[in-house]
Amino acid sequence: MSAPVRDRAADAVSLAAPDRPRRRWRAARRFARDPGAVAGALLLLFLAMVAVAGPALVRDPIAQNIPDRLQPPSATYWFGTDELGRDIFARVVGGAPISLASGLASVIIGLALGTLMGAVAGYREGRLGLALMGAVDLLLALPAILLAITIAARVGAGLPAAMVAAGLVGLPAYARLARASTLSVKRREMIDAARALGASDAAILRRHILPNILTPLIVQATIGVGSAILLVAALGFLGLGAQPPTPEWGRMLSDAQRYITNAPWIGIFPGLAITLTVLGFNLAGDGLREALDPTATS
Amino acid sequence: MDDSRTLNSLVRRLHAGALSRRAFLTRAAQIGLAAPIASALAAVAARPGSAAPSIALQNGGTTLVVAIPQATVQLDPAVAGSNGYGDVLPLWDNITEGLTRFKPGSIELEPALAASWDTSEDGLQVVFQIRPNVSFHDGSPLDAKAVAVNFQRQIDENNPFHFPGMTYADIVFADVEKVAATGDLELTVTLSRPTILLPGNLAIFAAGIVSPTALQNEGENFGQQPIGTGPFKFQSWTKDVELVMVANDGYWGGRPALDRVVWRTIADDTVRLSELKTGGIDVANQIDLKDADSVEQDAALQLLTGPFLNMQFLAFNEAIAPFDNLALRQAVQHAVNKQNIADAAFFGRYTLGAGPIAPTLLGYDAGLAEVYPYDPEKAKALVAESGLANPSFELTNRTNSFWPLLGQLIQADLAAVGITATINGLEDAEFFDLLNAGQAQAFLNDWTWDNGDPDNVMFSLFTAPRAQTRMGYKHDRVNELNVAAQQERDPDQRVKMYAEAQKLILDDAIMVILGYPQRAIGAAATVQNLQVSPVADLTFREVSLT
């Protein structure tokens, strides 16, 4: 029950798949000339630096200081303090690796499983393929938040549950993309050649199909990190993600809700951090897509 | 699948050239949009009890809108409370009443549906004289037989009106052996042992009297449209969203001033407060204490505060490690900074913990706070004395409301004296599962009094079976005292018994008594005579709007 438009789009992107050095070079040049893409890349680079080096440079993100609680931003506390007198700047910085890692981890889960299912389904179009894509459609038919809530209810609230949930929510997109690309790649002569040489199915999938379908998947995954971070944050907001005192951004926002009229800064800064991070991944993802496939304009 | 057939024919006509693509698009869009709407409309129209959606304006009369954080789910008072507190509030002394009730804003008992009562010399029989000339909202008369039906259905599990979820029967009718209508308006309750608690227990919402005729007619659906004797009649509701009750013109105590009271469920504290400030609601129950000052300073609003019979505690399970160790339990007692909790979580509107019995109750002793003063150095010494190197444990708390905040505060206090606490935040269902399984090493919880007697916490927390399942606690002398205090009529004697029991409990250090929060209600300045009740009911029979 694939909607044709998505498969068509996937085909269009996969045309750019055969990677040759010259194409790559051209793509890099296009990326570098796109101001949005560069902004996105710089933003991500900055976030990565914050995530790696930042936590060592700021105060302890879970150290409480009750007398200094609920202070507005000042020279001492750049982003103010929260209800327990914790430094919000330290918490936003300390939360960067957690939020980035949870977004990346979810995408890796979804990407790995989705690609595997999609590639196999595309390679083996018969009953196995139908069954696999049926499972994917099934995931798609479960509303994302509900699926996540159900998983969190199953394995217990916490960051791992939220990451698995966000991963599974993203899975169908990767699976469909992988299947569509595989369908077009496997008709190429080199596959027949490999098969004639006696390569096993697994080897063909690994050596010939996977490298050739990866490009559109990576573009999709870049944008997917943003959505995953948003979903993990939404789960944190519903109380199903990270547990206190972990400085995860979504969780911080959820706790800040209680103080939004008295001390709005508690929520504004983690909210901005989420927005900027997602923005970075979206900009970079869009730029990547345009650079790799100038004909696809979306 | 009517839509697909229609669509199918549309598509066929399109392919046959009988339909332009634009026309197809328009029609298909109509189907696409119309189908879910039509089916939803049909489904709702078919709902029983709502023949036509009523969106008529309510003309004239005074309407008071009150917002509570909890949801309303079912309205049988004998079952209420099991679904959370939302069901309790509209019922309790508003729609249904018991034989006794608390005076507004206090824990002093007064007659309600019983005009008077007498306890026999041996304390084994209580005879209630039912108030004459009272009728239920459905017109049927209140008599001793009707009350007997109400009590029996809770006591007798084989009664046809005994429904799942009558948890409070164990508390309200704990020692009741027999209930009989011994006259038209005379009800005799026979007890299995002498206890002074029955009249107080009958003021609990779960002892609310409902119309036996309605029970007969509605059976298990009674909870969907409750019929009582109270000052307000149930009118309509949307579960979890809104409940409307209207004045009972024939109320025995005189018609209330308000014509209509609308109960809205608004879970979020900030949204509830914002609605109050912008005039969307007249009363906001349970104001977050951090906002109490801002409500107080608002000229258009009033803040109603008062003591609240609630006690917050950190309990240990002494049946399992590491809190089978007395020195470690005592170390935690000295390590917890209760003042921080009062400041950071309750914005000063908090009485620091002393003994298990809360202020305003018989037996409360502020001096007990001195048993375990905040003293990190002493705590460190006690950790050393415990013989445990780097003790660590899992601190279980609920994930809603202020609980995670308390957990984090205590976690930091303990870290300062060398005890590692990992917070295990659980939703209510898992939380109580873990407690009932006796698996929680230490947990944060509270107890709200159902009636105005210290017994409600002393017996329920330290003597009832849950003391052993949840905390591994069983103390013969404490049990003896708690049971004796249930039968003692002399208040001075009871104070002595509870003083000894509290002392023993503190010596065992089985729980850290954190404190007793205040309760605050926000209301528009136009609301008159609203009282904050220590047992958390919210009654409107004397309330008016100017």
Added chain:
Amino acid sequence: MGRYLLRRLAIAIPILFGVSAIAFFMLHTAGGDPAVLKLGARATPEALAKLRHEMGLDRPLLVQYADFLAGAVRGNLGLSYRSNTPVTQEVLSRFPATIELAVTAMALALLVGGPLGILAAMRRRSVVDYLSSVGVLIGISVPTFWLGMIFIIVFGLWLGWLPISGRINPRLGADPSTPFLTVAAVWQGNWVVAADAARHLILPALTLAAWPAAIVARMTRASLIEAMGQDYIRTARGKGLSQGAVLMRHAFRNALLPVLTAIGLEFGTLLGGAVVTETIFSWPGLGQLTVAAISARDYQIVQGVVLLLAVVFLTLNLLVDLLYAALDPRIRYA
């Protein structure tokens, strides 16, 4: 065509079956005992065991599932654990409020996103284009719940322009569960209620619309640009037609396809996203019911909602594909 529809239906059935199985087993093996929640913190173990038996929770899971399925095929999804009322009744009574919110949000998204996308496509690489791209990116990067809270504070509390929560001012006496309250009130000529209901709709609808508005703008721009690159457009332009005329008469129609697809698919996402929005604004729809049901471990209700949304999703998907086939003659379903 008929065979295609039949095949789609034949696929839909196992999917619904799978959805119900996943929902059932995941929920029923999740921690948290509904009996505990029903009886409250003060219940004794005996009372709990008894209630579990009454609720049928002590039977083997497979038996419970078979029981559920047997009821489900007859349209009976069982009774809500919390309130003992039929699940179908509870879920369907909440559906219209969610649909009203979602349809309004989608309409807003089209009104804002459509023109924005067209404008951006017409003036490619202009300031308008860049500004709209930034708007789009922000739209898909902002957490919904954060946006909702900010709307409440700014427009509700600070400026006092709009009501903060609920569907109607309770003092008006209108039933908040009325389906399509705003439309119904207009229909009955009750302007006071209509205006109040419409005002209540604005903030949650705006919150919910942010994401789809961005998607619509992005899709419109992209597909318009693609369409304008086609040969026949160049031909049309070569014939001397103005850019606006070309855009409206030719490009727009072809660009409609992917946009429609996006809308159809986004509508499903929208219904899911309503969970968060409804929670923030106390909107009495499916989302709020779901959150309440989850915290009370009322699996029955959650299952009902999941199934209903799956049916809606599959129906939308089918409609989108059919529309696609009808509009693009190159695609035929045999």
